[in-house]
Amino acid sequence: MREGSLPSEVISIQQIQALGVNAADIKKLTDTGIHTIGQLLQMPVRKLLLVKGLSEAKVEKIREAAKKLGGEKGSFRSAIDVLRADESRIRITTGSKELDAVLGGGIETGSLTEVFGEFRTGKTQLCHTLSVTSQLDAEQGGGMGRVIVIDTEGSYRPERVAKIAEARFGLDPTSVLDNIRVARIYNVDDQIDSNFAIAAMLAEEEEPTRLIIVDSVMNLFRTDYCGRGELAERQQRLNQYLGGLKKIAEEFAVAVVLVNQVTANPDSTFAGADAKKPIGGHVLAHASTVRVYLRKGKGEQRIAKIYDSPTMPEADAVFALAEGGVVDAE
Template sequence: MANMVISEMGLPKWIANIFAARNIVTAKEALSLTEFELMEFLDVGLAEVTSAVAHISEIVCPPYQTALLLMEQRVQNEHLAGHLPTRLKGLDEALCGGIPFGVLTELVGPAGIGKTQFCLKLSLLASLPASYGGLDGRVIYIDVESKFSSRRMIEIGMKSFPEIFHMKGMAQEMGGRILVLHPTSLSEFTESLQQIKVSLLQHQVKLLVIDSMAALVSGEYEQGAPRQHALGWHVSFIKSLAEFSRIPIVVTNQVRSQSRDEACQYSFQAQRWDDTKEDRTRHDSHLVAALGVHWAHAVTIRLVLESKSGQRFIKVAKSPISPPLAFPFNITSSGMSLLSDDGFELTGPDINTIHCQGHNDIINFVGESLQ
């Protein structure tokens, strides 16, 4: 709009000719000057300049939109973009269908809480045939900490979708659709990103999982500015992958203790340090998501997995379409299972504080600890 030609805007011919004679051709060139500069440059009066600028501005200015129209457009875009259903009814309803396409969804939680279990189930759901509610595609699973277990994945499939996995050769076919990478450093991961971008199209990939992003940088950078700088390019690239491929991208993140200075600076992230001793015990360890505030702004959906008094919860801590909600869950032989589809709404520090009480007794069903 800014490059529209002034001579085609319907101005009186005489003023349009003056603009042309002074080599002011586009709306951008005219509006880049003040009215007094135009008066001097065009050698006309203030009234004529004001009228011309108002006319040009009215034509190139984007039209107004109502809040109702913006909301309707967003709902339509969400519907067209698509979702990967998690098969967790309450969570899918809160997210208007599941894990959204085209954006970053982050899973945050302490070790052993169930992040990888959730990612394994999502990988199966993305690879399932469309006739069974899946995306009928391949999955790229970036396994940074060597937590991926094909045995556990097949167990989840057998328990969750027995009608599929008991068919001859189906377990092998599903397993063959999940491509697992094991980068050992951030630099190695960086080198593979361009190939991943090509693979997203060549192999009909319908889900990208990075488990975990924090582990990629923990061995190379300390917490703080160097890490933020190192991640800046990667965040931009991964976000562009999501927008380019229009698939869901799920990234797991670790937790860390929050210092007192950070608590004062970012009071929205955790319980304040000036609480009473009783409150400190209740909110035990002042844990927050790793990778910092800049990373937090980059993700569209943040799901926090935590444990309080031995009960595990998954909560929607950040979402443009859902209020902060928490759902109690268990890890079973078929993966994550909600104990209630009716989430309860969170307020205040509970939205971002991450609790870590009594979850060390989680075990899986093949004799290995869950991660």
């Protein structure tokens, strides 16, 4: 894979037309958000049968064509092949060497990283910084790619990103902002549907996207679903949304950062329990590959704790918020 390109295994859904699949049937798939062979093979057959105009015979023909191009999803690989794939993932610097170290090198592509904490702990400032660093060259710890922002709170500030880009990294702020696509989302339905728009962009554009920011992931789910009577439906739809994001992250080698809120922990009276816990329940906990807890320190200092990670131990990192975004604490 050349630097800055999409993963070589990403194959456009349009290629199954050469194997005898009708163009009209391919359009039905793209209209439902399926743009690559990988997405098609990840889709359960029962959901494909819900697509209007696709019979059981057509679905079988489409899947057979996809398997010829993309192989069997879920087929076995040796552990060494899995390891090599993991080692090839890009890690995007947070702007702080100490924070990068506890994360194993930075924010990892192909994964969902959840960042949670109270207000003014640096969550959105981290996103502003990552919006710039993800565009840097690999030698600078960057991802050499574009950024997509799903803004559910109205907290994303392009002027802040521009200042970080120019003052700290000496980049042209106009060029940096031109590489960032922002969607202001106001309800859960549009938030879930944004996955389809993201997949379409990533499949069609030649320039790679390396980072997707969702700030915040739970805000609209808390607003649109109230009370215990709607909790089951909320969690079901949240699971659907996060599952879609995880597939996008893996398919397109994109890092996904989920900003999350916290609530009081009723178990905090017990020894060793935190006073705050992330919202979203077990659904969000299991979907996130890495979970990072931010809290306030002295002055502009902030403390990041690795709350959960499959590869890194629990550890703290101290960083600071400055004009240049997230930086190492002095």
